[in-house]
Amino acid sequence: MYDYYLKDHLGNTRVVFADENTDGTPEILQADNYYPFGMRFGQANTVNIAGKTTEYLYNGKELQEDFNLDWYYYSARYYDPQLGRFTTIDPMAEITPKVTLYHYCLNNPVRFIDPTGMLTAQDMVNEAWRKTPEGTNATYGNSSNDGGGDDPPATPQVATTLDDILSGIWKHFGIGMDPEDPKNRDKIDQGKKNVTEATEKINELNKTIIVNGVLIIVTEGVGYAVVEYGGAVILRVLSKAELRTAEVAAKSSAQIGTKLEYVFGKATGSAHNIERSTGMLRQLESVGIFDNAAGRSLLNSHLEGVYNGTKGVLQSNGRYLRESLLMGPNGGLKVESIWEGNRLITVKLLGGR
Amino acid sequence: MKQIIGNRYIKTFKFASSQEASVFLSNQGTKNILSFDETFGDNYFCYVCCHSLTSEKQFVLSFSSDESEDKLFLLFWDEQKILVLDTGKCIYMIDDRLTIIASFDITTPLIGLFLISKNSLLLLEEASLKLVNSQGEILKNEIFDLIEGFNIENGQLFIETSEERKIFELT
Numbered sequence: 001m002y003d004y005y006l007k008d009h010l011g012n013t014r015v016v017f018a019d020e021n022t023d024g025t026p027e028i029l030q031a032d033n034y035y036p037f038g039m040r041f042g043q044a045n046t047v048n049i050a051g052k053t054t055e056y057l058y059n060g061k062e063l064q065e066d067f068n069l070d071w072y073y074y075s076a077r078y079y080d081p082q083l084g085r086f087t088t089i090d091p092m093a094e095i096t097p098k099v100t101l102y103h104y105c106l107n108n109p110v111r112f113i114d115p116t117g118m119l120t121a122q123d124m125v126n127e128a129w130r131k132t133p134e135g136t137n138a139t140y141g142n143s144s145n146d147g148g149g150d151d152p153p154a155t156p157q158v159a160t161t162l163d164d165i166l167s168g169i170w171k172h173f174g175i176g177m178d179p180e181d182p183k184n185r186d187k188i189d190q191g192k193k194n195v196t197e198a199t200e201k202i203n204e205l206n207k208t209i210i211v212n213g214v215l216i217i218v219t220e221g222v223g224y225a226v227v228e229y230g231g232a233v234i235l236r237v238l239s240k241a242e243l244r245t246a247e248v249a250a251k252s253s254a255q256i257g258t259k260l261e262y263v264f265g266k267a268t269g270s271a272h273n274i275e276r277s278t279g280m281l282r283q284l285e286s287v288g289i290f291d292n293a294a295g296r297s298l299l300n301s302h303l304e305g306v307y308n309g310t311k312g313v314l315q316s317n318g319r320y321l322r323e324s325l326l327m328g329p330n331g332g333l334k335v336e337s338i339w340e341g342n343r344l345i346t347v348k349l350l351g352g353r
Numbered sequence: 354m355k356q357i358i359g360n361r362y363i364k365t366f367k368f369a370s371s372q373e374a375s376v377f378l379s380n381q382g383t384k385n386i387l388s389f390d391e392t393f394g395d396n397y398f399c400y401v402c403c404h405s406l407t408s409e410k411q412f413v414l415s416f417s418s419d420e421s422e423d424k425l426f427l428l429f430w431d432e433q434k435i436l437v438l439d440t441g442k443c444i445y446m447i448d449d450r451l452t453i454i455a456s457f458d459i460t461t462p463l464i465g466l467f468l469i470s471k472n473s474l475l476l477l478e479e480a481s482l483k484l485v486n487s488q489g490e491i492l493k494n495e496i497f498d499l500i501e502g503f504n505i506e507n508g509q510l511f512i513e514t515s516e517e518r519k520i521f522e523l524t
């Protein structure tokens with residue numbers, strides 16, 4: 001016999017039912033109501049038959065009743081619904097610097113959820129709205145505008161880089177920061193670094209990740225895109241079609257992987273690698289490209305541009321050689337990059353020093 | 354310091370233009386010259402092989418390369434009387450009559466040339482390998498991701514990339 005859970009748009013368990021006596025008519029085993037921040041209404045509103053209860057309640061998270069604390073377990077942290085605050089600081093606090101370290105869902109628990117205790121995710125309102133005829137063709141941008149059903153339909157699209165997302169938010173909503181403004185570059189580079197660090201942290205929790213400029217987290221069949229919204233970084237729920245599009249985009253974009261470490265002198269291992277790696281760093285430095293966020297961003301963009309912009313020369317082993325000119329503040333280098341499909345294999349620099 | 358192998362040593366000359374290299378070649382006074390005209394590099398090299406006792410010129414090799422002198426490989430495969438020359442873009446197997454037996458394109462930077470047995474030579478690149486015999490036939494041809502570490506032991510090549518570890522039989 002199975003127990004069935006009815007949940008609302010936030011994933012809150014509202015009703016648990018089952019056909020206990022197998023007469024074809026389900027019996028309600030448990031019913032729960034919640035205040036916005038997760039406290040349950042009094043016991044009077046909870047129907048409990050045959051002593052069966054579920055502890056997976058607010059947001060579907062497990063209620064911990066030990067020591068009468070009544071905290072919810074959110075993987076990375078415990079949440080106290082009486083206070084509307086997490087009980088410990090946010091392990092990813094550096095990417096939401098404008099809000100308190102203990103905040104729950106940017107103090108907007110009706111709209112957002114926090115699936116891991118680390119990042120706020122847009123609630124399921126938009127997801128439910130997308131399933132309506134009006135919402136079917138909505139883009140992320142429209143659906144995340146105000147969460148309502150009045151947004152005009154538009155062609156679905158997937159932002160492929162953090163710059164695209166920031167640019168889209170800036171153009172459509174006039175909030176956030178304009179990525180084309182040089183004054184914002186440092187902040188955006190820091191944002192990218194934060195996304196990378198977030199990736200590592202979520203990796204530690206053994207979640208499946210697709211990185212394609214945008215960090216996409218896939219867990220329990222649901223995809224989330226890490227985006228900036230309203231001055232904070234949130235998780236935005238992806239539809240399955242959008243997730244598939246993102247996966248395809250991830251597979252077809254340039255996969256540079258850890259090769260930048262090699263080019264910037266960080267190789268370990270064989271003497272050949274160390275010599276080549278430090279040699280390439282010297283070449284880059286001689287033209288004014290240094291191992292910092294700006295230098296890495298420049299080389300990364302250059303390699304992505306080379307992959308997208310040139311077909312290259314087919315080698316006898318099926319790989320492609322692409323040649324390009326990398327210009328730094330103090331001169332240029334010839335870059336020979338070897339690609340297998342969309343995967344960068346190695347790089348050779350000529351000139352400089 | 355001269356490296357003498359089988360009473361032979363190589364003197365390397367580097368030139369900045371093809372004209373300088375041509376003049377140098379024409380002044381060598383030997384007919385045993387092998388010139389690679391289609392190597393298209395910025396640096397022009399002439400390898401002059403001399404006898405270590407008599408200083409007699411035995412042969413001269415001429416080619417151009419984008420690589421610097423210290424990154425080019427030259428291997429005397431004595432048992433087969435073959436010279437293996439690396440020009441930075443191609444590897445040539447040359448016999449003692451200066452006939453090119455075979456040539457192999459270098460697709461990624463060359464790590465090294467390794468004699469595995471009397472009749473097999475390993476050309477190990479950063480992301481591929483070729484095992485060839487003395488006739489220039491390719492016995493094994495493999496590609497992989499960028500090598501981070503490798504070891505050759507008991508006829509086996511162990512490689513480690515960022516994604517995997519592999520073992521190749523070289524015998």
